Amino acid sequence: MRPNSWADRLLALLVRFVGLVILLATLAAATASYFYNQAEEADRAERVAAQINMRLRDHVAVLEGVRALYQSDISASGPGIRAYLAALQPQIHAPGMEGVGIAAAMRAGTPAAVEAKLRENYGRDIKVWPATDQPVGFAITLVEPYTPRRDAALGFDMFSEPTRRAAMRRAWQTGQPAASGIVHLAQEKAATAKQPGFLIYLPVYARTANGASPQTIVTGNGVRPVEAFVYAPFRTGDMVRAVLGPQLESIDGLEIYAGQGPSAPLVFRKGEMGWDAQEQVLRVADRQWTMRISSGRILERLGRPLAILIFGIAVALLATQLHRVQRRRIDAAQALAEEKARHAEDRELMIGEMAHRMKNAFARIGALARITLRESATLDEFEAKFDGRMRALSDAKQMLVTGAVDSVELGRIVHRELELAGRSPDQLAAISGPEVRLDDEGAQALSLAIHEFVTNSIKYGALAGQGDLTVGWQREGDDILFSWTESNLAATPQIESESFGTQFIRALIERQLKGSWDRRTADHALAITIRWPDRIAAA
Numbered sequence: 001m002r003p004n005s006w007a008d009r010l011l012a013l014l015v016r017f018v019g020l021v022i023l024l025a026t027l028a029a030a031t032a033s034y035f036y037n038q039a040e041e042a043d044r045a046e047r048v049a050a051q052i053n054m055r056l057r058d059h060v061a062v063l064e065g066v067r068a069l070y071q072s073d074i075s076a077s078g079p080g081i082r083a084y085l086a087a088l089q090p091q092i093h094a095p096g097m098e099g100v101g102i103a104a105a106m107r108a109g110t111p112a113a114v115e116a117k118l119r120e121n122y123g124r125d126i127k128v129w130p131a132t133d134q135p136v137g138f139a140i141t142l143v144e145p146y147t148p149r150r151d152a153a154l155g156f157d158m159f160s161e162p163t164r165r166a167a168m169r170r171a172w173q174t175g176q177p178a179a180s181g182i183v184h185l186a187q188e189k190a191a192t193a194k195q196p197g198f199l200i201y202l203p204v205y206a207r208t209a210n211g212a213s214p215q216t217i218v219t220g221n222g223v224r225p226v227e228a229f230v231y232a233p234f235r236t237g238d239m240v241r242a243v244l245g246p247q248l249e250s251i252d253g254l255e256i257y258a259g260q261g262p263s264a265p266l267v268f269r270k271g272e273m274g275w276d277a278q279e280q281v282l283r284v285a286d287r288q289w290t291m292r293i294s295s296g297r298i299l300e301r302l303g304r305p306l307a308i309l310i311f312g313i314a315v316a317l318l319a320t321q322l323h324r325v326q327r328r329r330i331d332a333a334q335a336l337a338e339e340k341a342r343h344a345e346d347r348e349l350m351i352g353e354m355a356h357r358m359k360n361a362f363a364r365i366g367a368l369a370r371i372t373l374r375e376s377a378t379l380d381e382f383e384a385k386f387d388g389r390m391r392a393l394s395d396a397k398q399m400l401v402t403g404a405v406d407s408v409e410l411g412r413i414v415h416r417e418l419e420l421a422g423r424s425p426d427q428l429a430a431i432s433g434p435e436v437r438l439d440d441e442g443a444q445a446l447s448l449a450i451h452e453f454v455t456n457s458i459k460y461g462a463l464a465g466q467g468d469l470t471v472g473w474q475r476e477g478d479d480i481l482f483s484w485t486e487s488n489l490a491a492t493p494q495i496e497s498e499s500f501g502t503q504f505i506r507a508l509i510e511r512q513l514k515g516s517w518d519r520r521t522a523d524h525a526l527a528i529t530i531r532w533p534d535r536i537a538a539a
Contacts, residue, residue: 012327019316026313042278045293048244048251049280052291055243056200056284058094059232060177063202066100067230070204077102078121078142085144095242098185098197098233099150103138103158105218105227113216117141118155132160136218138168138229140186153186153233164199170286171201173223179285182258182265185233195235196267198258200285204228236267253277253294260288349507365390407536408443410436410482414450414471421454421463433473436480437536445512446482446530449505453484453528460493461526462486475534479515484528493526495519 069084070077085100106114111128118126121142128139137157143150158164163181171178178201185197206217206225217225240256241248248254253271257264267289274294282289369386376382415428438446457463467489473482498506502519509517515532 008327008330015320019320022316023313026311026316038276041276041295044295045278045280045291048247048293049282049291052240052243053283055094055096055239056282059090059097059234060200060202060285062088062090062094062097062100063177063200063230063232067202067204070102070228070230071207078117081142082144091145096234096239098187098235098238099143099145099147101140101144101153101231101233102142103229103231104141105216106137106139106157107216107218108132108135108137110216111137111139114139114141115155122146122154126155128155128157130157130160132157134159134165143187143233149190150187152190156186158199158229158231167199168201168203168229171203171229172226174286175203175205175224177202177285179287182236182267185235187233188235195237196258196265197233197235198267198284199234200232202230204230240268240270251293251295253292255292256282257290257292258284258287259290261290262292264290349504352504407437407439408447410438410446410473410480413438413443413447417447417450417454418471421458423463431471434475436473436475436534439536441512442532442535445508448508449530450484452502452505457486461489466490467524476531478533478537479531480534482530485525486527487525489524489526492524493521495521495526 065088066081066084069080073080081100081102090097090100104114104117106128114128115126118139118141128137136159138159139155139157140153143153159168161183163183167178167180180199180201182196182198184194185199188194188197203226206227217227219225236256240254244251248270251270253273254268255262255266255270255273255277256268258267259265271294273292277292277294280291280293282291373382411431411433414431418428418431454463457469461467462469468487470485470487471483473480475481506517509515509530509532513530513532514535515530517528517530519529520527
């Protein structure tokens with residue numbers, strides 16, 4: 001383990017921890033931004049709903065004021081209500097209503113009193129319509145402020161229509177404002193662009209217990225006698241635009257349903273609804289409507305949190321990447337230092353080997369000279385043989401060192417080394433084995449190892465003239481097995497300690513051949529076995 005490995009691990013953990021903190025902080029910030037935007041949109045939707053609800057309560061307050069005025073002086077209902085509304089100006093201060101009207105009670109088949117009231121209010125004959133099978137009716141006798149379009153509603157018996165009748169009955173029973181369902185307003189007959197509408201009713205109960213009143217009074221089972229309804233008609237689209245004004249343009253999508261949930265009738269729509277729609281409740285008198293509003297702030301709702309998240313992830317990745325780059329630089333520097341140290345070791349080894357090889361070379365040359373001298377009868381014969389062997393040795397070393405061929409055959413190396421050691425052709429012919437090709441590193445390793453064996457044998461073993469030498473090799477699976485055996489020696493070799501040359505051979509076999517070797521001695525005998533994988537055959 002490197003001395004600074006713990007510091008490196010601690011730094012790596014610290015960088016990962018900082019990256020994790022940045023990532024968690026980014027997630028928290030993105031989530032907070034998302035929910036903040038969501039809460040802001042929900043708050044805006046609540047404000048819009050409150051604005052509409054408040055305006056509707058203002059409208060109901062106007063109706064309650066008109067009812068109070070009507071009950072205080074029924075004989076002046078027409079002029080008094082006109083003066084009251086002219087002073088109040090609800091169409092300016094609380095726009096959204098189509099106006100304020102009075103629907104007077106009448107019994108079936110007796111519209112005379114109502115038609116007389118219409119003549120009094122508008123100075124012309126106006127008939128009650130339509131014909132109905134209801135025992136009572138409530139015909140419109142007043143709609144203010146007056147417009148030609150609203151003139152179409154005068155005389156209309158509102159009790160004849162089921163939707164209006166249901167709301168009027170609720171108001172009659174409770175005494176509280178009641179809103180109708182969606183209807184087509186009577187004044188829409190003269191309108192070019194028709195809109196869905198609704199009405200809000202307030203009952204005007206009879207003012208005497210015995211029923212004595214200037215107006216017609218109708219009664220019902222279990223309810224107080226009523227003589228009229230004060231009401232306000234609404235065109236849904238006009239009401240929403242009047243309430244929201246320019247604010248409506250900033251709303252991307254708006255839907256209003258006359259009931260609970262989106263399954264209720266849709267009465268107003270503006271724009272397109274997004275996935276971020278907020279739902280709010282509208283209180284329309286005694287009814288509950290549903291409003292869905294979409295702000296269309298997708299970039300703010302998702303873009304900002306997503307940008308925060310991407311930025312945080314980028315920062316975390318950058319910190320991690322910077323650490324990786326720094327780690328790679330440190331590793332590269334350490335690898336370079338290790339490589340330099342290994343090269344220094346190799347140089348020392350090569351220097352030692354050069355000295356050792358020079359010593360062996362001189363010893364080998366001397367041995368060759370002695371062998372050649374024993375074989376030569378004359379000086380000329382000695383010169384010829386010695387020069388030839390030295391030239392062969394030089395050629396073999398040159399072939400291996402320069403790498404003139406892609407591979408070298410093992411038998412050629414063995415024969416050349418033993419030939420230079422003075423083995424006769426008959427002795428060389430007895431040495432054989434399968435063809436084994438060696439690459440550059442393998443050829444150098446085996447050549448140097450065999451050279452060492454030959455040198456030692458020339459100095460101390462069978463090649464010195466005492467003993468027998470047997471050399472061979474064979475294949476065992478994917479491995480090559482090479483054997484060098486010397487027997488009948490003058491003395492048993494001592495191998496308890498390894499010389500520098502022996503250490504060098506072992507290093508060559510293990511590093512360059514990726515193999516192993518085994519050296520054993522017996523009585524006047526030495527056996528060396530080398531095993532290595534056949535890399536060329538495998539390739």
